[in-house]
Amino acid sequence: MAKLRATNIEPQSGTNLTLGTSGDAVTIASTETKTNTVKDAGGNTLWTSDGSGTLSSINSALVGGGLTLITTQTVTSAASQVNYSTGIDSTYDEYVFISNIYYSSGPAWTDVNFYTDAGTTAANKTTTAFHTYQSETIDDKILSYASAEDEANSTNGQKIDNYVGSLANSCSCGIMHLFQPSSSTSYKQIISRQALKRHDVYAAGFMVAGYLLTASPIVYVRYEPNTGTITGTFKMYGVS
Amino acid sequence: MAIVYTDTIEPRKPTQEITLGTTGETITLPGNDLRVNTVKDKGGNTLWTSDGSGTLSSVNAGLKGNLVLLSTQTASGDTSIEFTSGIDSTYDVYIFKFINISPTTDNVNFTFQTNAVGQTGFNETMTTTYFSASHDESGAGQNVTYKTGHDQAQGTAYQIIAFSLGSDADQCCGGELHLFAPSSTTYVKNFNHRINTGHAAEYCEDTYVAGYFNITAAIDEISFKMASGNIDGTIKMYGLL
Numbered sequence: 088m089a090k091l092r093a094t095n096i097e098p099q100s101g102t103n104l105t106l107g108t109s110g111d112a113v114t115i116a117s118t119e120t121k122t123n124t125v126k127d128a129g130g131n132t133l134w135t136s137d138g139s140g141t142l143s144s145i146n147s148a149l150v151g152g153g154l155t156l157i158t159t160q161t162v163t164s165a166a167s168q169v170n171y172s173t174g175i176d177s178t179y180d181e182y183v184f185i186s187n188i189y190y191s192s193g194p195a196w197t198d199v200n201f202y203t204d205a206g207t208t209a210a211n212k213t214t215t216a217f218h219t220y221q222s223e224t225i226d227d228k229i230l231s232y233a234s235a236e237d238e239a240n241s242t243n244g245q246k247i248d249n250y251v252g253s254l255a256n257s258c259s260c261g262i263m264h265l266f267q268p269s270s271s272t273s274y275k276q277i278i279s280r281q282a283l284k285r286h287d288v289y290a291a292g293f294m295v296a297g298y299l300l301t302a303s304p305i306v307y308v309r310y311e312p313n314t315g316t317i318t319g320t321f322k323m324y325g326v327s
Numbered sequence: 328m329a330i331v332y333t334d335t336i337e338p339r340k341p342t343q344e345i346t347l348g349t350t351g352e353t354i355t356l357p358g359n360d361l362r363v364n365t366v367k368d369k370g371g372n373t374l375w376t377s378d379g380s381g382t383l384s385s386v387n388a389g390l391k392g393n394l395v396l397l398s399t400q401t402a403s404g405d406t407s408i409e410f411t412s413g414i415d416s417t418y419d420v421y422i423f424k425f426i427n428i429s430p431t432t433d434n435v436n437f438t439f440q441t442n443a444v445g446q447t448g449f450n451e452t453m454t455t456t457y458f459s460a461s462h463d464e465s466g467a468g469q470n471v472t473y474k475t476g477h478d479q480a481q482g483t484a485y486q487i488i489a490f491s492l493g494s495d496a497d498q499c500c501g502g503e504l505h506l507f508a509p510s511s512t513t514y515v516k517n518f519n520h521r522i523n524t525g526h527a528a529e530y531c532e533d534t535y536v537a538g539y540f541n542i543t544a545a546i547d548e549i550s551f552k553m554a555s556g557n558i559d560g561t562i563k564m565y566g567l568l
Binding site for chain 1: 329330331332333334335336337338339341342343344345346347348349350351352353354355356358359360361362363366369371375377378379380381382383384386390391392393394396406424425426427429433460461462463465466467469470471478496497498499501502503513521522523525530531533552561563
């Protein structure tokens with residue numbers, strides 16, 4: 088075995104240093120290897136680190152084709168709106184929004200709505216809404232259509248919950264799916280389900296689904312309480 | 328500091344290995360990038376392989392995340408979308424995502440069935456539930472109700488998972504179906520499903536279907552089709568670790 092001992096190996100000329108040729112194996116027997124960018128032999132980036140452990144330009148096969156976290160908004164100061172104004176495009180066929188919402192100020196309770204815009208124009212929507220609830224204290228439970236909570240071809244905000252209170256432990260948590268928002272042909276399908284503790288100490292489930300009656304791409308999603316302000320954690324994922 | 332200047336380092340003999348450093352050392356590559364098509368760990372296990380054009384294969388499962396895209400099928404006027412490989416014991420849960428599914432014929436049902444290992448035909452016995460919420464674009468027809476005609480009791484027909492789809496250019500449906508532990512040879516195979524539909528009569532319908540295939544044989548194939556006519560749209564199959 089021939090050994091070469093050196094601290095640095097640098098190109099003799101130019102900027103390329105080649106180890107081995109096709110068919111050879113190069114073993115890095117050290118405990119660790121440090122590099123910021125790895126490309127394949129064709130020069131296609133597989134991943135890049137900023138040197139602080141934050142990766143970017145990750146090849147899609149290395150992130151699984153599953154859920155990709157696009158945006159996290161941790162709202163600690165009472166806000167009247169939470170907006171997703173970038174990142175909704177043709178990159179993904181499906182976007183998933185996970186919301187952990189606390190109603191922080193205003194009247195005793197409110198409903199949280201979501202709005203979607205195609206460009207700067209609010210998208211019309213037709214939806215269904217039904218809910219289940221059960222009281223913590225009395226025999227009062229139901230599964231019923233929530234006829235006042237749906238929308239028929241309107242640009243109103245769509246409720247994703249109702250009667251969320253500002254009690255310390257009242258909250259609304261759930262998931263909304265938005266399918267192929269970038270389509271310029273089809274309506275955009277949405278399905279949402281929230282679990283909540285209401286202001287009147289009821290446990291409730293709130294199920295909404297529908298479609299956005301626009302052939303224009305949806306580029307904007309907004310969560311907003313009817314009244315008052317909210318805090319919480321809001322995450323948007325792309326599903327590839 | 329010893330510096331070696333060269334453009335290429337090759338093994339002393341062809342196909343021999345080149346080894347950089349030893350245990351306990353750190354190799355730093357301060358160049359702009361490291362280019363390689365196959366990366367293995369020190370035990371020789373492949374972490375990934377690139378074809379040189381950025382398309383990876385043999386990606387180690389630990390790099391893929393927990394929701395793994397297994398297959399994407401896009402239909403354009405096809406009779407059905409079938410997944411006939413990739414359903415096995417690798418994953419406990421398989422998720423099928425429906426992206427802009429629409430029929431080529433107006434007012435038809437979107438349906439699914441499965442086939443067990445070693446069997447022929449999509450005709451497994453299932454018992455199911457079906458309920459939905461509906462609302463007309465004009466504001467009428469609000470209801471949530473069990474649909475007694477849409478379920479099955481030990482039936483072998485294709486199960487309705489979206490009712491009476493419209494075929495207008497902008498009408499479609501979107502949702503997902505979860506199939507649990509299809510490779511079990513002990514238990515029935517449970518599934519649940521939710522989809523929103525653009526109905527042929529201009530209303531939306533939020534549909535929930537659940538049930539089980541009442542068989543102990545493993546399921547390894549699944550079929551989606553319209554009750555009549557052909558299908559457009561994309562279905563993606565994921566495995567959930």
